[in-house]
Amino acid sequence: MSDKVDPGVELLRQRFPTAVVSVSESCGDRIVTVARDALLEVARWLRDDPTQQYDLLLDLTAVDRLRLGLQPRFATVYQLYSITRNTSLRLNVPLEWNGEGDGPMCPSVTDIWPTANWLEREAYDLFGIHFDGHPWLRRILNPENWVGYPLRKDYPLGGEPVNFSDDRDNPRFAHLGRQIMEGLSFPSELPPGMDTESHMVINLGPQHPATHGVLRVAVELDGERIVSAHPEVGYLHSGFEKTGENKRYEKFIPYTDRMDYLAGMNNNLAYVLTVEKLLGVTDVPPRAQYVRVILAELQRLGSHLFWLATHAHDVSGTIHSLLMYCLRMREMILDIFEMFCGGRVTVTGMCVGGLRQDIPGAFAGAVSAFLREFRERFKEYDAMLTHNPIWEARLRGIGYLDPREAVALGITGPMLRAAGIGFDLRRARPYSAYDEFDFEIPTATESDCYARYLVRMREMEQSARIIEQAIRRLPGGPVRSADRKVVLPPRPELNTSMEALIHHFKLVTEGYKPPVGDAYGMAENPKGILGFYLVSDGSAVPYRLHIRGPSFVNLQGTDRLARGHLLSDLITIIGSVDIVLGEVDR
């Protein structure tokens, strides 16, 4: 994943000798520190110049460096990606702040990369950084009347001490329940541009059977036509990042299951890849890499099956049978996971350096049996929908998204591929032995809901192909790295080796301590690119842990997709975006 030979960075330095403060490298990532005043100029050049072409703003976040002893205290971080050149670059912008107001100022890049809109609102909500020139800077994840900025280092983790008693009259527990806020007694603010005088604004959610969780959308309607749709998120904000900054690296793996709870294995994989990158672990054995691919692709099938089930159910109640069929198929995948690690939904199947345990003997047979049945049943699902006139009438031509606009909005995954851009990290930057398998990246050009449906269906076939190859060529050998500083030694070794005992003791009591630095890791999840940004201060606990949820970024496009369509099409569009609110709100 390294960009050591990217000549673009040298060009950048020559072009902006004063704006570029420094160029450094950490864990194979190129990092350019840029002065705040020159950020917009540099960003625009990076996007437009033919030698750079950083058209995709993958991630935008901030770091509170209070305990790192660095000045100034806040810095914003921009993770850029060039799809055409397959290079990435990280911009680091330190923000001078003299203590005035409640946070530093930073110029907004929403004009350059529209995807920054929600990402900047998130940084404002969690860090209190004011983005100058942002069209509508409001809290996005926390309630509007929240006090303070949770991800600042002087903000406590919160929560309650755990008392193992249910004695409610005990004055010791009088503080319980204080955390709950009063509900808003006023309607929440609508974004500028909504015409409430001549149009009707209706509220959809957060409790609605077709929003796939606790999503709320304020829809501006002219008759039954959508003038604008404004998703409001944060109803499932669970403080993953703050929790992660208070736990050791390995203890965050179970939390990743609970983000996108339909793709636990994929989340595990993205996270362990990032930690491995930060630690410099490169000797993950081939067997572990193959099993990781099998698990990740099974999970992709599970996620897509669930998407198909709910999408078909939402769009047309008459296809209720498909909900039952797809869930039946998914149960087989969950059984395989249960056989492997004991969990169905929240799996925690991988660990840093390999797998938690080797696959059981019956695993390969169960996967092959599943594939046989899947191939057979998949034909039925395909036949039920693909040429179904109701299905086509509800999906074709709905929710068109221009490919350039899709990139500008930061959209990744099947949505981007349905717009004709065959960008898939499994092909662009293969990880975990993905380069050893023969598979295609399905794309479509219509870029409507039907194209997204077709792309996901074809992706399921490709996933089955990958699993089949991996099972057939599964290598033998260990399933964990030999690096004893990171991975627990095998149990029998503890009886014979003093050294193994010491390693075991150190790992269990202290954990591993990555070197000072930061790393950005990503993987192709069923919904798009899942990114993790980790900053290490040399201790066993991440100093900063940031998650780029593909659902969060993709959901931002809802307004663009829904304009001009009927209200009932909004349900189709939300379904075709394929979101999981646990990941949107994190």
Add this chain to the structure above:
Amino acid sequence: MDELLARRSGALGLLVTTLEQAVNWGRKYSMWPMTFGLACCAMEMIASGASRFDIARFGAEVFRASPRQADLMIVSGRVSNKMAPVVKRLYEQMAYPKWVIAMGDCSSVGGPFNNYAIVQGVDKLVPVDVYVPGCPPRPEALFDAIIKLQQKVQRHEPLGERHR
């Protein structure tokens, strides 16, 4: 007259019981849950509704999207501070008699999310009848909770509004 009643009731298979018991018996086997999923536990709740586990075996398969038509709220997942007023309002919108199952660790006690964002147990907002441990609980655990709730409903004495 007595003779006539005895003869007729014997033929009809009449069962003499109290009105409360008869009503409770009807209530416990036709509990309508609200279509209301929060987080990971909602996936297991949906799995409970699908063909393999089949929640219909316990008379609770009619998921209603409107709280006005539901009598059982399954809080399936973590409740954030932003969601808390919504959950409370949904509960208040349900008609009596109504019951609540706190499904999973998060809605019972906050689960692994002991932090600023999550309400540490939904029982701070609404009265909970049955708590289900698990992260997430398997569908069988949810069925166990429904059976426990049915037993509780059968024991319920006064007719009319419930007293808590």
